[in-house]
Amino acid sequence: MIDKDLAILYRVETKVLNQAVKRNSDRFPEDFMFQLTSQESEDLSRSQFVTLKKGQNIKYSPYVFTEQGVAMLSSVLKSKRAIQVNIQIMRTFTKIREMIISNKELRLKIEAMEKKYDNKFHEVFSVIKRLLIAQVKDSSKITTKKIGFKIK
Secondary structure, eight states, X not given: OBHHHHHHHHTSOHHHHHHHHHHTGGGOOTTTEEEOOHHHHHHHHHHTTOOOXXXXXXXXXXXXXXXXXXXXXXXXXXXXXXXXXHHHHHHHHXXXXXXXXXXXXXXXXXXXXXXXXXXXXXXXXXXXXXXXXXXXXXXXHOOOOOOSXXXX
């Protein structure tokens, strides 16, 4: 999650959130938090339709927090709001993980069924194909009467 979005959730300024993180930098290794490159920041700004006043630039690239980084924020931001937000974010991450796992299980079940029933479906499709070929051969034997006036 991006620092700005987290700051909104925690109801603090982005600057305050980032200061708290910097004061506790030893709690945020690279796999918990990282800073976007200037190119990534520009791309993000364009994708979010951020409009800056004339002459303004993005001064600092935003920080991005991983799931572990978000969890660590609860030890840095000590308000009741921070605790409640962290609980909700962690529940969301858990739900997402459960959805990914259940989708993987579903995909594996479907693949197993395909393997199990592949031969039977192959037989069905080959019969359908033979019927279609036979139908085409039969329809070519049918003579049709021409419609319209006969001119002598």
